[in-house]
Amino acid sequence: MEIEEKQESNELDYLTLKEIQSQMGLIKKYVSTEERRFLQRVLRKFNANRKKMNRTILFLLTKIYIKPEHALFTQLGIDIGKLLNVSEDEKIQIDKMIQNEIVIQMIKEEKSDTVEQEIYVLLLLLVSLIDFALVQNALLIAQLLYQIVVEQNRRTLDDLAAKVFFYFARVHQLLDKDIEIREKLFSNLRTATIRHDEACQAVLINTLLHNYLRYNLYQQADKLVSKTQFPENSENAQFARYYYYLGRIKAIELDYSESLQYLTQAIRKAPQTGAKGFRLKATKFLCVVQLLMGEIPEKDLFFQKELQHELSPYLEITSASRVGNLSSYLKVIEKYNLIFQNDGTYSLIMRLKHNVIKTGLKKICVSYSRISFADIASKLHLDSENDAEFICAKAIKDGVIDAVIDHENGFLKSNQKINIYTTFIPQKVFDQRIKFCLEIHNNAIKSLQFPDELIRQSEKTTEDQLERAKELAEKANESEEKGFDEGPDEPDHDDI
Numbered sequence: 001m002e003i004e005e006k007q008e009s010n011e012l013d014y015l016t017l018k019e020i021q022s023q024m025g026l027i028k029k030y031v032s033t034e035e036r037r038f039l040q041r042v043l044r045k046f047n048a049n050r051k052k053m054n055r056t057i058l059f060l061l062t063k064i065y066i067k068p069e070h071a072l073f074t075q076l077g078i079d080i081g082k083l084l085n086v087s088e089d090e091k092i093q094i095d096k097m098i099q100n101e102i103v104i105q106m107i108k109e110e111k112s113d114t115v116e117q118e119i120y121v122l123l124l125l126l127v128s129l130i131d132f133a134l135v136q137n138a139l140l141i142a143q144l145l146y147q148i149v150v151e152q153n154r155r156t157l158d159d160l161a162a163k164v165f166f167y168f169a170r171v172h173q174l175l176d177k178d179i180e181i182r183e184k185l186f187s188n189l190r191t192a193t194i195r196h197d198e199a200c201q202a203v204l205i206n207t208l209l210h211n212y213l214r215y216n217l218y219q220q221a222d223k224l225v226s227k228t229q230f231p232e233n234s235e236n237a238q239f240a241r242y243y244y245y246l247g248r249i250k251a252i253e254l255d256y257s258e259s260l261q262y263l264t265q266a267i268r269k270a271p272q273t274g275a276k277g278f279r280l281k282a283t284k285f286l287c288v289v290q291l292l293m294g295e296i297p298e299k300d301l302f303f304q305k306e307l308q309h310e311l312s313p314y315l316e317i318t319s320a321s322r323v324g325n326l327s328s329y330l331k332v333i334e335k336y337n338l339i340f341q342n343d344g345t346y347s348l349i350m351r352l353k354h355n356v357i358k359t360g361l362k363k364i365c366v367s368y369s370r371i372s373f374a375d376i377a378s379k380l381h382l383d384s385e386n387d388a389e390f391i392c393a394k395a396i397k398d399g400v401i402d403a404v405i406d407h408e409n410g411f412l413k414s415n416q417k418i419n420i421y422t423t424f425i426p427q428k429v430f431d432q433r434i435k436f437c438l439e440i441h442n443n444a445i446k447s448l449q450f451p452d453e454l455i456r457q458s459e460k461t462t463e464d465q466l467e468r469a470k471e472l473a474e475k476a477n478e479s480e481e482k483g484f485d486e487g488p489d490e491p492d493h494d495d496i
Helices: 002-033 036-044 046-052 055-065 088-098 101-109 115-131 135-151 155-174 182-194 198-214 218-227 236-252 256-269 276-292 299-303 312-323 326-335 337-343 346-350 352-367 373-379 385-398 425-447 453-458 462-477
Strands: 370-372 403-406 411-414
Touching (some): 002 036, 002 115, 036 155, 036 462, 055 088, 055 115, 135 155, 155 182, 155 198, 182 198, 198 218, 198 236, 218 236, 236 276, 236 346, 276 312, 299 312, 312 352, 337 346, 346 352, 352 373, 352 385, 352 411, 370 373, 373 385, 373 411, 385 403
Antiparallel strands (some): 403 411
C-alpha cells in the first residue's frame, strides 16, 4: 500500500511539474508579446499551484528554473534543502525524481531566461514556506524578491511585483515587524503612482491601510485615503479589501451610513466560495454597524453554513438589541468580551448601549400612552428615575420617540402616531434604492471588456477563435478566485 501511495504521489508531482512548465511558457510568451492576458492566465492558477506544492516539487522547481549564479545562491548562500527543512525520506524521493528522464530533460531545456519566470518560482517558494510555518526562512526569500523587484524597472513585472509587495508585508506581519516596513511601502507607493502602475498601487494602498488599522491608527488611515486615489481598474479582490477598510474607518468616525454601504460592497465583491476569513470579518462589522444605525440584520446573515458558529455571539447581541433588554446586552458583552476584542468590534459594540436603551424606550412608548419614570427605570434596568427622565428628554430631542414629559407628575406621555406614508420617509428609502440600482448598472458597464484591435485581427482563423473562447470560459470559471490571496485580515490557511 505504501509503495502504491508513493507511486501515485510521484505521478502527481510529475503532472504538477509539467503543468508549471506550460505556465512558464505562457510567462515567456507574455514577456515577448506584452499581452497581459497570458500572465493573467498564470496568476489565476497561482492559488491552485500553491495547494499542490510540497518540498519535493519546490526543490525541483528551484533546480530547474533558478540558475546557479542567481543571488539566491551567490548572495545569500542558501541551501534549498535546509531552507525547506527536507527530511531524510524526502531527500531519497528527490534523488529518485532527479534521475527520472522527465526531470533530466526539463533541467536541460527549461533554464529560466527571464526575470519574470524566476520571480514566479520564488513566489511559489515563499508562499509555501509560509504554509509550512517556516516564517523566518520565508523572510529571507521575501527580502530577496523585494530587492529584485525594486531594482528592476520593467512594466512586465507590475503584476508580479504587486504579489511580491503583498507577501513581503504578510511575512513581516506574521513576525510582528510590519511597523519597520511602513516607510518602504510608502516609497514604493510613490514610485508606483509615478509609473501609473495600478496593480502595485492597489496592493500597496490596501497593505498600508491594514498596517494602520492593525495598530488602531484610524486618523492616519483616513489621511491616506484622502490623499490617494484607488485605481478604478483594480481587481475585485483588491476593491473588496479597500471597501472593507473604508467601512471600518467610517464606522469609527460615526459615519454609519457610509460604513454600511462600503461593507456591503466589500462582501458583494469578495468571492462567494472561499475567502471565509475575509467574509467573516466583514460580516461581523456589517452586523454591528447595522445595529448602530438602529436596523436589525436579517436572520439569514447569521445562518450561513460556513459562518454560523463564529457569528453566534453577534446573533446574541442582536437579540438583546432588538428586544431592548439592557441587562441581557451587558451579560452578552461580559460573556464574549475576549471575542469582541480580538475581532476589533468591542469599541463599536460598547456604543450600542444607547441604542439598546432607545429601542426599549420605543417599545415602551408604543405599549403605553402614559408611564411614570419609576416604571421606565425598572423596565430598562436604569439606576434611578432621574436617569430615566434624562434619557427620555434626549430621545425626544433626537426624534427617537414622539412624546411629552410631565416634570411635575413625573411621567412620560406619548403622542398619537402619525401615518408614516404622510411623511418623506418612503420617498427617501425609494431614492436610496434607485441610487443603489444605478450604481450596480454603472459598475457593470465599467466591467465590460472587449478585445484589443490587434487581438481581433489575430483571431481571424477558426483555431485562434476557439482558443480565445476557451480562454474566456476559463477566465469566467476562475474569476471568483482571481487575485484573492491569503490576506492580513484572514485567519491562516483560509483561502489565500
